[in-house]
Amino acid sequence: MHRIQKLKTYICIRKVGKMENIVAINLTRARQFRGLTMDQLAGKINCSKQAISHYENGVRYPDSKTLLAIGDALDLELDYFYSDSSVKFSLHNISYRQGFGLDSKQKQDVEDETSSLLSDYLELEAIAKELVVFQNPLEDLVISSTSDAEKAAKQLRKRWKLGEGPISNITGLLERKGVRIIKCDFDFFYTHEGLSGWAEDKKVPVIVLNSRQQDLSRMRFTILHELGHLLLVMAENVDEIAIERICDAFAGAVLLPVEILIQEFGKNRTAITMPELKRIKELYGISVAAIMVRASVTKLISWDAYNKWKQSDFSDFDYGQFSGTEEPQRFEQMLYRCLSERKIGFDKAARLARRDEAELRKIYSQQQLEF
Structure with a gap:
């Protein structure tokens, strides 16, 4: 599909509110995988770091010209930004x-x-x-x-x-x-x-x-x-x-x-x-x-x-046992940090963690400390 046609498709889908989170997630992932800071990407497309931050956090969404520039800067087709963010392993x-x-x-x-x-x-x-x-x-x-x-x-x-x-x-x-x-x-x-x-x-x-x-x-x-x-x-x-x-x-x-x-x-x-x-x-x-x-x-x-x-x-x-642990921790650590910083809600956290939302709320409330 031609780039302009793809952009029209992207804009139409945005109007019904289905693409915002996918674009934000895919943009963040693409920038980080290419080892660029927000400042560096902003410099490549002649915009501010704050604008990139807004795009990645879903506060604002890039217009068609900006999205084309981001795609060129990251050497990505437009499909990447508004396609499903699933991973093939x-x-x-x-x-x-x-x-x-x-x-x-x-x-x-x-x-x-x-x-x-x-x-x-x-x-x-x-x-x-x-x-x-x-x-x-x-x-x-x-x-x-x-x-x-x-x-x-x-x-x-x-x-x-x-x-x-x-x-x-x-x-x-x-x-x-x-x-x-x-x-x-x-x-x-x-x-x-x-x-x-x-x-x-x-x-x-x-x-x-x-x-x-x-x-x-x-x-x-x-x-x-x-x-x-x-x-x-x-x-x-x-x-x-x-x-x-x-x-x-x-x-x-x-x-x-x-x-x-x-x-x-x-x-x-x-x-x-x-x-x-x-x-x-x-x-x-x-x-x-x-x-x-x-x-x-x-x-x-x-x-x-x-x-x-x-x-x-x-x-x-x-004959003896090693007393340490090898339980993966990073996902849980990120999950609770995102909850405490209000980057995600409990419904989203429960979906990502594949846990019951009420159970997750209970565990979180027991562990949370206010400063």
């Missing part, structure tokens, strides 16, 4: 991954549910003006082996200034860095803790967590395994099975760097006691099984010693 190819076992319908169900939840998430981000643009700290590395994964994990800790100690809350860390973490209630039996994928033309990385009750140490490993899928640039000759091993190695190395292993265990061990393993698990939030894999991979114990241990009959769950 796509999972990584998971058909080859052992134990994942999603058929085509189940995969589509997960993608559809995540797309719906993510649309609400990004809409709330736009309203709150709190979109975090994701930057891959490892995009300059090409990974072809598990030893490369070890180096990548070390670089990640360095570039994100994590030091060598325990990471108390991986979910909170990733949410601050721009990874959207969403809990999804699968309507079918599915034993794995998480999946991952991208939305918004690979601008928005997403980790989908299975909302069923899970072992926290195992969940932390899974989150970092999925982060490996999102961050690591694989060499062209790496096959799919090797990719899984590389992501496992990356997750283990992020959780428990080799320097910490040596510090905790010493070198050339012939045996490791369960109290030692329990202590590491409780402190670093990594399962006993994953600790033993790390000890084997980094040659602190021999491969034969690892295989002998692996054949023993033990339940990881019985």
Whole structure:
């Protein structure tokens, strides 16, 4: 459709009051994804920052000339501004991954549910003006082996200034860095803790967590395994099975760097006691099984010693528990901030959070403090 015809359609729809919020949300999202401040966008189209603020908050709406200028400045077709603000999410190819076992319908169900939840998430981000643009700290590395994964994990800790100690809350860390973490209630039996994928033309990385009750140490490993899928640039000759091993190695190395292993265990061990393993698990939030894999991979114990241990009959769950939390918090934080600042009403907040409005009002009134 010609640009002028599109503008006429936009103006007609506005007259019946259906497009204002969509235009405001899409404008905010587009500006933030392109890394522009309101001042910078205003400069590009020769208007004031206050005008941009009014457009994004739905106080005023851009006229046809301004909307054309905004589209040119953001390199967007006019369709973007007044089309539905829903998001299309796509999972990584998971058909080859052992134990994942999603058929085509189940995969589509997960993608559809995540797309719906993510649309609400990004809409709330736009309203709150709190979109975090994701930057891959490892995009300059090409990974072809598990030893490369070890180096990548070390670089990640360095570039994100994590030091060598325990990471108390991986979910909170990733949410601050721009990874959207969403809990999804699968309507079918599915034993794995998480999946991952991208939305918004690979601008928005997403980790989908299975909302069923899970072992926290195992969940932390899974989150970092999925982060490996999102961050690591694989060499062209790496096959799919090797990719899984590389992501496992990356997750283990992020959780428990080799320097910490040596510090905790010493070198050339012939045996490791369960109290030692329990202590590491409780402190670093990594399962006993994953600790033993790390000890084997980094040659602190021999491969034969690892295989002998692996054949023993033990339940990881019985040997200590990590006492932290990995519950996603960012969506709820934005929701309550928007409510307290009156950027949204309870009806809108309840819809975005998929909760009963009366229940949300009750929780909010119990937590609110007036200043």
